[in-house]
Amino acid sequence: MSDLFLDEVIRPEPQGGGGRRASRRGGREDRERERRRRRRRGVIALVVSFALLIGGGFAVWKLVGPMIDDFRDSRSQPEAEDFAGPGHGSVDVTIESGATGGQMGQVLAEAGVVASQTAFTRAFAANPDAAGIQPGTYRLMLGMPAAEAVGALLDTSNRVQTRVTIPEGLRVTQILDRLSSVTTVPVEEFQTAMADTAATGLPAEAGGNYEGWLFASTYSFEPGTTPTEMIAAMVAETVKVLDERGVAPQDRQRVLTIASLVExxxxxxxxxxxxxxxxxxxxxxxxxxxxxxxxxxxxxxxxxxxxxxxxxxxxxxxxxxxxxxxxxxxxxxxxxxxxxxxxxxxxxxxxxxxxxxxxxxxxxxxxxxxxxxxxxxxxxxxxxxxx
Structure with missing residues (x-):
C-alpha cells in the first residue's frame, strides 16, 4: 500500500526531455496571461478614451449647439412682421432702467407701437446708438416701423416729463405755489408730504423747517412722480451742493441762512x-x-x-x-x-x-x-x- 501511494504522489520524471516540455508549457501560460493583461488594459484605455470623447463632444455641443439652433431658426423663420409706417396717434410707454432691446420690444409691441418684438430687436441691434436709450416715459406714435421706433427713443424730445424751474430767492410758500401750478398737484398734497421729514430727507439741522432747503434749479419729473419725491429731490440737491463744498452738517443751516440774506x-x-x-x-x-x-x-x-x-x-x-x-x-x-x-x-x-x-x-x-x-x-x- 505504501508503494502504491508513493507511486501516485512521487512520479519519476520520464526519460527523453519531459522537463523541457514542461518548461515550454509554463512559458506559453505566462505569455497567454500577459496577452490577456494587455487586452484588458487596451479595453480599459478604449473605454476611457471613448468616455472622454463623448464628454468633450457633449461640452462642445452645449457651447455650439444653441448657436447652430439660432442659425437654423433664423434661416427657417419668416421675415419678422413690421409696420410700414408712418404711424398714427400716440401712446405713452415707459422704458425701465436696464431694459434690453428684447424687453423694450416686448413693451412696444404690447402697446401697439411696433408690429412685433422681433422686428424691434433686429432694428435695435442694427442701430449702433441704440445702447444709449435712456429709461423714462416716451410719447410715441402707434404703428411705427421698428427702425423709426428706435430712433424715436433716442430723441429726448419724445420724453414725457414735467419741467419745473424754481428761481432763486423764493420762499417755501412761493415754491409750493409754483410746483402746484406746473404739476397740477394741489399745494395741500405737497404740505402733507413735507410733514414726513424722514421721507423727504430733510436734515435734522433744519429743525423741521424747509425754508432755504428747496434748492433753486430746474427739475424734470417723470409721470407718476409723487409730491414726496419732488420735495426730496430739491432737498437732496441742497445737501449735494453743500457737501460738494465741504460744509459740515452743523454749519449747513448757518450757511443757508446767511446766503438767503445775501440773495x-x-x-x-x-x-x-x-x-x-x-x-x-x-x-x-x-x-x-x-x-x-x-x-x-x-x-x-x-x-x-x-x-x-x-x-x-x-x-x-x-x-x-x-x-x-x-x-x-x-x-x-x-x-x-x-x-x-x-x-x-x-x-x-x-x-x-x-x-x-x-x-x-x-x-x-x-x-x-x-x-x-x-x-x-x-x-x-x-x-x-x-x-
Whole structure:
C-alpha cells in the first residue's frame, strides 16, 4: 500500500526531455496571461478614451449647439412682421432702467407701437446708438416701423416729463405755489408730504423747517412722480451742493441762512460777495444786521410794501433792526452764487450797503455811517427822479 501511494504522489520524471516540455508549457501560460493583461488594459484605455470623447463632444455641443439652433431658426423663420409706417396717434410707454432691446420690444409691441418684438430687436441691434436709450416715459406714435421706433427713443424730445424751474430767492410758500401750478398737484398734497421729514430727507439741522432747503434749479419729473419725491429731490440737491463744498452738517443751516440774506440783498456775483463780507463784519462785532428783507419775511409781506413802522415796531424774530444776530431760519432759497459768496466773501471793511438804483441793482458799500448816509441820499435822489 505504501508503494502504491508513493507511486501516485512521487512520479519519476520520464526519460527523453519531459522537463523541457514542461518548461515550454509554463512559458506559453505566462505569455497567454500577459496577452490577456494587455487586452484588458487596451479595453480599459478604449473605454476611457471613448468616455472622454463623448464628454468633450457633449461640452462642445452645449457651447455650439444653441448657436447652430439660432442659425437654423433664423434661416427657417419668416421675415419678422413690421409696420410700414408712418404711424398714427400716440401712446405713452415707459422704458425701465436696464431694459434690453428684447424687453423694450416686448413693451412696444404690447402697446401697439411696433408690429412685433422681433422686428424691434433686429432694428435695435442694427442701430449702433441704440445702447444709449435712456429709461423714462416716451410719447410715441402707434404703428411705427421698428427702425423709426428706435430712433424715436433716442430723441429726448419724445420724453414725457414735467419741467419745473424754481428761481432763486423764493420762499417755501412761493415754491409750493409754483410746483402746484406746473404739476397740477394741489399745494395741500405737497404740505402733507413735507410733514414726513424722514421721507423727504430733510436734515435734522433744519429743525423741521424747509425754508432755504428747496434748492433753486430746474427739475424734470417723470409721470407718476409723487409730491414726496419732488420735495426730496430739491432737498437732496441742497445737501449735494453743500457737501460738494465741504460744509459740515452743523454749519449747513448757518450757511443757508446767511446766503438767503445775501440773495435778497444783492443782484450781481460781485455785490453778493461784498454783502456776505459786510454781514460777517457786523456779526463779528455783534452789530444788528438791519436787513429789510428779513423784516418783510417775518411779516409775510413783499419787501416793496415794507414801511418804516414795520422796521421800527414789528416784533418778530426776523426784525433784524431790533434783534442782533441771524434770523432763526433762512428767508428764501439761495442761489449757488450766494452760497459761494458766503463761503468765500470778498475782502473789505464794509459795514453798510444800500441799493441806490432799484432798476439796475447798483449797490454802494461803506465803512462809516457818514459815508452810508451819502449813499442813502443817492437812493432818495433816484426815487425822486422816478416821480
Amino acid at each position: 435778497r440783498e444783492a443782484r450781481s456775483a460781485e455785490d453778493k460777495a461784498k454783502v456776505a463780507r459786510a454781514i460777517q463784519n457786523r456779526l463779528d462785532i455783534d452789530m444788528k444786521l438791519d436787513i429789510d428783507a428779513a423784516v418783510a419775511y417775518g411779516l409775510n409781506k413783499p419787501g416793496t410794501e415794507l414801511t418804516r413802522d414795520d422796521t421800527a415796531n414789528s416784533d418778530t424774530p426776523y426784525n433784524l433792526y431790533r434783534y442782533a444776530g441771524l434770523p432763526p431760519t433762512p428767508i428764501a432759497s439761495p442761489s449757488l452764487i450766494a452760497i459761494d459768496a458766503v463761503l468765500a466773501p470778498a475782502d473789505g471793511p464794509w459795514l453798510f450797503w444800500v441799493t441806490v438804483n432799484l432798476d439796475t441793482g447798483e449797490t454802494r458799500f461803506a465803512e462809516t455811517f457818514a459815508e452810508h448816509q451819502q449813499n442813502i441820499a443817492l437812493l432818495r435822489q433816484w426815487e425822486a427822479e422816478q416821480g
